[in-house]
Amino acid sequence: MKKVYSLLMIAFLLLLTACGSNATGGKSSDTKTLKIGALYPLSGDLALLGEESYRGAELAVEEINKKGGIDGKKVELVKADAPDADAAQSEANRLVNQENIKAIVGSYSSSISFAASEVTERNGVLYWELGAVSDSVTDRKYKYILRTNPPASYFSKVNIDFIKNVVAKKLGKNVGDLKVAIAHEDSTYGTTIAEEAKKLAKTEGVNIVTTQSYSSASNDLSSVVLNLKKAQPDVLIAVSYLNDAVLLARQSEELGLKVPVFIGNGGGHTMADFKDAVGNLANGVFDVDFPQYNINREFTPGMDEFLKLYKEKYGKDPRSGHSLSNYMGMKVVLDVLSKVGEVDPDKLKEAALKYTAKEGTTPTGWGVEFDAKNGQNKDGQPYVHQWVNGQLDTVWPENVAVKEPQINK
Template sequence: MKRLTSLMLIALMLMLAACRGGEPSSASSGGTKDGKESDPIKIGTLFPLTGELALLGEESFRGVKLAVEEFNNNGGLNGRKVELVVGDAVDSDAAQAEANRLINQANITTIVGSYSSGVAFAGSEVAERNGVLYWELGAVADDITGRNYRSILRINPMASMLSVVHINFIKEVVAEKLGKDISDLKVVIAHEDSSYGTTIADEAIKLAKEEGINIVSVLPYGASSNDLSSVVLNIKKAEPDVLISVAYINDAILLSKQMKELDVEVPVIVGSGAGHTTSDFKDAVGEENAEGIFDIAYPQYHINKEFTPGMDKFIELYQEKYNGHPKSGHSLASYMGMKVVLDVITQTGGDVDPEKLHETALDYKVERGTTATGWGVEFDPDTGQNMLAEYYVHQWIDGKLVTVYPEEVALEEPKINE
């Protein structure tokens, strides 16, 4: 009898072992290194949600959350939901620590980020060392994808593309509006002196030289400065037709206020990126002082909606969740970028193995004018940079940031006082 009982127990154990053996256990099935097909698809996020960068870091993260919530509300991937595992990267040191936590403690195999170039550099370095795929949705420094890492894919445009739009806009629009030959224009560049501002300034100088545009003065400064009067006085001395300003939000506000205080006027002011795009800039300097200022940046919301299908849906989702209009185009860029990430994951059937995702992403193609930002998608196989992402020119008109260039996205003609 005892022998019969023992045989029955052994048979039962073998049956249970066989059942367990049929369960998946690899990273490719669950979103983490030990996931299962029934588990949520886990994706790590790395954004500055507190500290000095939190204003647009949080705004960028909101776009990611909205894309994921929309995906989950539409049924997820065959019923599987996406779960975000959040990292707060206030600076590059925190980015390194949080990336290590996500990868080595939370077992995350794909990460999205990060708005800040410093955060992106540090986080992607950790990802590269650990064989984890890093999707950049907002940071712009050229060297992020210039390192030719296999671990990074960037969906948004890089910083040097801002300079391309600067020079093209000056050449194709500003010179004609001012009634001058481009060789007669005087251009000043005032830029914050981190890698962000320096990259844009250096590229603009190079491109201007090629086009015969005269850069009469280049004025670097620290973004944390509380007095830019010396920069303003040097602008006044140069008497430029065009001021290219490369600034974050606080120095953009300070520069504008001190130009007003010191009675410095420039016919055409063209900002670059976040500094001049937010409603906070307009509110801080006053609608009258913001009027007429151009800014080259991510897509904003007064734009040709036929070229940006899905933007109205994003605005609706944002307003419903956050009880207000989006603060800048950063949330829109992250929303569009995260939808690309989710599309690629869908194409792999939920497989988040880094190599599989990378291979699938390189085959993923989207035409311009078919996304909420208007960007297309085609990744450079060597760098991981999306070659179809682009910046547009906007102008503060009657308290709104209106898209004015290029023509396919413009709602109004650029307004320049000759």
């Protein structure tokens, strides 16, 4: 009897072993799909543009799957909601260790990107950043990170170049005579753009008369506004999310702050929600950001197709250029993946470093050439836009502009 029982137990254990032989990290292997993690803030304070960013990646994947996928395999985005840096680490760990994901895209927020990419670097998983701008994301020179979108320092350069090459002339002043102020929210996003702008300004002879930082969660920016008013700037460079962008505009009006040239930097100043909230106060505001939709179509081939896809799926026009930038970035990921044929971090990185695209050949107008030292795409840049009669028009540089910059002295 003992012998029979022993034989039954051995058979049972062999059966369990056979059942588990196809498992990987607790998940069944699937040779018919290519899985990529998609880590974005889909809830919480950053959800509005986090979801908008995810939509761009989602549309690119749906587009390629409708065409048959890659070598007959469907691409699947495995979603992860990361509303903050702590969640980004835990969700990146889940994707890597439970879902057996070997490449992740994301993430809109620099703090989320920074935290998640630390996890992927430790685990040899490739992280593609499609939207976060902090230079610190790529400055660490990690082996397993690539970024398609321009970093904050590129935003800062466009601010200073625009002030030098356009604003000074239109205001009838020498660059050195202009008084420039900076107001920024104090996260990595705002601080990086502000600090880089100050460095460039010093090099280019642009006079920064005051820098005001604040928390984006603040419900009162009157002290910031009053300090700006005291400095009497000709130009104000602002870096804000949506709520603080609206608050800054309203309290500037209430407290009598008048600045001839106001330059926002992505975030809240890009969004239609900003224009809807402040009405005529948005008129004339400049905004340095990823490409928006009133832009030279000859330089941004594929944008009309993207807009059609977006409206068909979501029933409305895009809320900002974040979806477009993630769409373009995801198409680069998929192009590289199609050359490799499998989600292998080392092979994907090697293929990405050989991948190039010329400026004016992508939906954003960006070119693509990754820096082998840090994984940053060297051929993308922000453009200058301006709110005019309820529309955000691209106004600089000339190759993407649809209108001349308007400045009232």
